[in-house]
Amino acid sequence: MSMLTPPGMGGKYRITGDVYPRMRRPHRRRRIILASTAAAVVLGAAGWGTYQLVDVFSGGGGTKTAAGKQADCKPAPTATAAPAAVLPKPAQITVNVYNATPRSGLAKTTADELRKRGFKIGKVGNAPAAYDKKVTGAGLLLGAPAATKGSFPVLGTQLAGATAKTDARGTADVDLIIGTAFKSLAPKTTADAALVALTRPAPAPVKKC
Structure with a gap:
């Protein structure tokens, strides 16, 4: 027996001088890694389950995108009306009322009603030859180009189906020429x-989440 051989050891553990036994430790490292991995899986599953419970009892947590992520839901701003165009009041509009139909008296009765509604009345009578019995609709609004964004929209509220046309006049008054389809x-x-x-x-409209 070699002097390097510990007492009580022989057989395959006998050291002859050129061969040394390999004393391997138990595979503790592998066990530790496996245990750590298993613990991480358990903790992850527990966390996901908790998240699901909170999500259910809190009403779903809001709108979600197609990717499953919660979408941002910002408070909607207070609804405000768009600024309206500055339009003249009826009292600021002078209307000339002309009758282009064979029916008599329409110009006067229409002018009287428009006066009651606050409009200023200018000339009243039969339509000029260029329009007499040639207006087939309910009526024709005739005025300067500036009237398209001022007097025409206001006067148009009084007669449904009226059409508008501009001419080269230099005044702010407008004509209402009564057509053959006019009823009232x-x-x-x-x-x-x-x-x-x-x-x-x-x-x-206010945008809702």
Whole structure:
């Protein structure tokens, strides 16, 4: 027996001088790695389950995108109406009323009603030869180009179906030429509501999450 051989050891553990036994430790490192991995899996599953419970009892946590991530939901701004165009009031509009139909008296009765509704009345009579019995619609609004963004929209609330046309006049008055399809002005309540909607547009809808 070699002097390097510990007492009590022999056989395959006998050291002869050129061969040494390999004393391997138990595979503790592998066990530690496996145990750590298993613990991480258990903790992950427990955390996911807790998240699901919180999500259910809190009402779903809001809107989610297609990728499953929660979408940002910012408070919607207060709805405000778009600024309305500055339009003249009926009292600031001078209307000339002309009758282009074979029916007599339409110009006067229409002018009287427009006066009651606040419009200033200019000339009243039969339509000029260029338009006499040639206006097939309910009526024709005739005025300077500037009237298209001022007097025409306001006066148009009083007569549904009226068309508009501009000419080269240099004055601010407008003509209402009554056409053959004319029956009557719009009811006052309807005209008033149309005028309010024209000057006070409804606010834009509020976007909800």
